[in-house]
Amino acid sequence: MATYTLKAKQRRSALRTLAFLSPWLIGFAVFFAYPMISTVYFSFMHYDGFKPPTWSGTKNWTYVFEHYPFFWPALRNTLWLVVIMVTLRVLFGLGIGMLITKIKTGTGVFRTLFYLPYLAPPVAATMAFAFLLNPGTGPVNSILEKIGIPAPGWFNDPDWSKPALTLMFLWGVGDLMVIFMAALLDVPKEQYEAAELDGASAWQRFRFVTLPNISPIIMFAVVTGVIAAMQSYTQPLVAGKVASGVIQGAGTMFEPGYPEHSTLTLPQLVYNLGFQRFDYGSACVVALVLFALSMAFTALLMRRRGGLIQAGD
Amino acid sequence: MTQVLDRPAELTAPSSPAERTARRKALLEWIAVHSLGVAAALFFTLPFVFVFLTSLMSDSQALSRDLVPHTWEWANYRKVFDTPGFLTWWKNTLVYAGLGTVLTVVSSVPVAYALAKFRFRGRNLTLMLVISMMMLPPQVVVIPMYLFWAKQLDLSGTLWPMIIPLAFGDAFSIFLLRQFLLTIPNEYLDAAKVDGCGDLRTLLKVVLPMARPGIAAVALFQFFAAWNDYFGPQIYASENPNAWTLSYALESFKGAHHTDWNLTMAATVLVMAPVILVFFFAQKAFVEGVTLTGVKG
Numbered sequence: 001m002a003t004y005t006l007k008a009k010q011r012r013s014a015l016r017t018l019a020f021l022s023p024w025l026i027g028f029a030v031f032f033a034y035p036m037i038s039t040v041y042f043s044f045m046h047y048d049g050f051k052p053p054t055w056s057g058t059k060n061w062t063y064v065f066e067h068y069p070f071f072w073p074a075l076r077n078t079l080w081l082v083v084i085m086v087t088l089r090v091l092f093g094l095g096i097g098m099l100i101t102k103i104k105t106g107t108g109v110f111r112t113l114f115y116l117p118y119l120a121p122p123v124a125a126t127m128a129f130a131f132l133l134n135p136g137t138g139p140v141n142s143i144l145e146k147i148g149i150p151a152p153g154w155f156n157d158p159d160w161s162k163p164a165l166t167l168m169f170l171w172g173v174g175d176l177m178v179i180f181m182a183a184l185l186d187v188p189k190e191q192y193e194a195a196e197l198d199g200a201s202a203w204q205r206f207r208f209v210t211l212p213n214i215s216p217i218i219m220f221a222v223v224t225g226v227i228a229a230m231q232s233y234t235q236p237l238v239a240g241k242v243a244s245g246v247i248q249g250a251g252t253m254f255e256p257g258y259p260e261h262s263t264l265t266l267p268q269l270v271y272n273l274g275f276q277r278f279d280y281g282s283a284c285v286v287a288l289v290l291f292a293l294s295m296a297f298t299a300l301l302m303r304r305r306g307g308l309i310q311a312g313d
Numbered sequence: 314m315t316q317v318l319d320r321p322a323e324l325t326a327p328s329s330p331a332e333r334t335a336r337r338k339a340l341l342e343w344i345a346v347h348s349l350g351v352a353a354a355l356f357f358t359l360p361f362v363f364v365f366l367t368s369l370m371s372d373s374q375a376l377s378r379d380l381v382p383h384t385w386e387w388a389n390y391r392k393v394f395d396t397p398g399f400l401t402w403w404k405n406t407l408v409y410a411g412l413g414t415v416l417t418v419v420s421s422v423p424v425a426y427a428l429a430k431f432r433f434r435g436r437n438l439t440l441m442l443v444i445s446m447m448m449l450p451p452q453v454v455v456i457p458m459y460l461f462w463a464k465q466l467d468l469s470g471t472l473w474p475m476i477i478p479l480a481f482g483d484a485f486s487i488f489l490l491r492q493f494l495l496t497i498p499n500e501y502l503d504a505a506k507v508d509g510c511g512d513l514r515t516l517l518k519v520v521l522p523m524a525r526p527g528i529a530a531v532a533l534f535q536f537f538a539a540w541n542d543y544f545g546p547q548i549y550a551s552e553n554p555n556a557w558t559l560s561y562a563l564e565s566f567k568g569a570h571h572t573d574w575n576l577t578m579a580a581t582v583l584v585m586a587p588v589i590l591v592f593f594f595a596q597k598a599f600v601e602g603v604t605l606t607g608v609k610g
Binding site: 013014016017019020021023024026027028030031032034035036038039042049096099100102103104105110112113114115116117119120121122123124125127128129131132134137139142143171175178179182227230231233234237238241242267270271274275280283284287288290291294295297298301302 | 342350353358380443460461600
């Protein structure tokens with residue numbers, strides 16, 4: 001009798017867990033597992049969305065890696081953003097985070113002003129920066145020229161389009177500021193006092209007290225930054241389109257990544273191949289590359305030891 | 314925010330040279346830090362200022378290199394509202410963001426609760442899958458999803474392909490809520506159980522009221538995720554301007570008006586303004602949400 005009730009209890013508790021998890025479990029199956037299997041399937045099929053899909057073996061794969069002119073430029077641009085933009089964003093975010101902990105007068109006002117750009121909708125922020133950095137009429141170049149600094153072409157110059165994007169991402173560094181601020185305020189005060197007693201200089205206090213204490217947060221910022229950079233889609237796409245002056249309307253074709261593919265990122269290729277060229281098979285190949293990369297970085301975030309997000313208690 | 318003036322006390326008796334140098338050092342540091350603060354504030358604020366100023370310029374002046382409007386053309390905002398479709402886009406955005414937020418909260422709360430408070434086999438695996446989904450670019454599964462919504466259900470050109478998935482739990486919201494629910498002591502739940510509450514009642518009567526700040530943060534993030542979404546509307550709604558949302562329509566706005574930077578910037582202000590306005594009413598929820606996802610593991 002006792003074992004019977006125990007079993008019944010276990011079954012009830014399992015059912016209860018399933019019931020609570022069910023929205024996510026259904027969503028996972030329908031909006032991830034099923035499409036993921038389809039993506040693998042379509043990556044080996046020729047499919048244009050109209051005629052039924054036909055088996056094409058590895059043709060899509062060789063097409064993407066060897067003949068599709070945008071894949072390698074897009075991968076290079078993505079890596080550029082992953083390395084340079086993320087590094088600068090973490091350094092700048094840490095700097096602003098440290099600055100805000102040092103500000104003693106009007107802290108609330110400063111913090112709000114530093115944080116607001118993070119909230120600007122990506123499209124709106126990109127439109128704003130496309131205007132601000134417009135070489136012809138933009139206020140930034142007007143000011144630069146007034147003070148005698150040679151003004152770059154920003155989103156209209158392939159050498160400057162990624163730095164322009166980076167500048168915009170630095171502007172929206174408010175999320176990192178908040179995270180770093182919280183981490184910096186958590187560093188035990190006694191450690192600073194002890195270091196000061198030992199005669200440590202400001203740099204030594206930063207190097208031997210601050211850094212070790214906040215290094216997990218720095219790693220978190222780096223890895224989440226890398227994942228976000230790898231996914232960057234809206235900003236480079238809109239910046240390229242607006243700077244190129246393409247008027248968008250039904251059926252307009254535009255060369256992605258203006259100028260000279262310099263703002264092309266991997267996620268944009270899925271759109272270009274799938275929804276502009278109606279080559280769903282090749283689009284799925286790029287989607288799988290993107291999947292492999294994002295899962296690799298996510299694994300880094302969740303490594304069992306030294307992982308940044310622990311699953312267990 | 315408490316405001317502590319870091320200036321040395323002025324009423325102390327004549328001080329030793331060492332104290333004076335320390336005082337001078339503190340004052341210099343105060344000046345240096347606050348000058349840097351002002352410089353940073355300019356960097357973060359000036360883009361907003363220039364966008365706003367341009368939104369008030371005349372057509373011809375917006376194409377010049379002037380920084381400040383000669384005449385303040387408030388009528389530009391009127392013109393934006395008069396653009397065919399603008400009110401529809403506004404309404405669509407509210408439907409997508411509003412309905413999506415409600416569905417996300419309703420479907421994510423029980424999942425987060427189970428992940429934070431139930432003990433069951435496969436819990437860590439489930440949580441890891443949730444985190445992986447959070448990191449997944451939407452482009453990875455978009456081809457089959459598009460074919461599913463457009464070809465099988467004939468729902469392209471509507472907001473439904475973007476809204477319906479939110480009724481099945483959103484990974485980021487689940488994760489954030491789980492982080493928040495972990496901070497609620499188990500003693501409250503045990504007490505509820507002793508009082509004879511079932512799971513659902515414990516969740517509704519005990520946990521939910523305590524989780525209000527977490528839910529507020531999730532709701533805000535979800536609302537703005539929809540408000541900011543560009544990819545979803547581009548895939549599912551682009552063919553039908555009556556289904557566009559503001560973020561998607563904003564860019565085509567520039568197309569419709571060629572190089573009317575003044576009107577484009579007025580529209581940009583109108584897309585940014587609600588987010589910033591809401592922030593001033595809900596600062597705490599925003600900042601709490603960011604720290605919860607970032608700092609606590």
